[in-house]
Amino acid sequence: MATTEVIQVQEYRARVPWDRGLSLQDKAREIGVDFDRFIAGLARQATDTEMAAELDIPPEAVANLRRHFQHYGLHSVEGQD
Numbered sequence: 177m178a179t180t181e182v183i184q185v186q187e188y189r190a191r192v193p194w195d196r197g198l199s200l201q202d203k204a205r206e207i208g209v210d211f212d213r214f215i216a217g218l219a220r221q222a223t224d225t226e227m228a229a230e231l232d233i234p235p236e237a238v239a240n241l242r243r244h245f246q247h248y249g250l251h252s253v254e255g256q257d
Contacts, residue, residue: 200241200250207237214241 204211209231217227217238224242228235 197248200244200248203241203244207233209233209237209241214238218242218245 198206201211204214213231214227217230222230224235224238227238231238
């Protein structure tokens with residue numbers, strides 16, 4: 177009697193890390209912010225208002241970059257290894 181094997185096909189997902197979105201550095205560059213100065217502000221725990229004055233951007237832009245950093249870190253790369 178022959179044995180029949182049932183192979184369940186699962187959704188294939190690439191195992192190579194693909195970029196999910198812009199990195200924090202890309203976002204900073206996009207709005208004209210010096211990335212190193214932004215990171216230095218985070219490191220010394222400057223407020224959004226302080227950093228906005230130093231970087232000459234609105235506090236809301238600093239808050240957006242800070243949220244990105246807190247949620248995704250420096251890079252937004254997803255993948256399976």
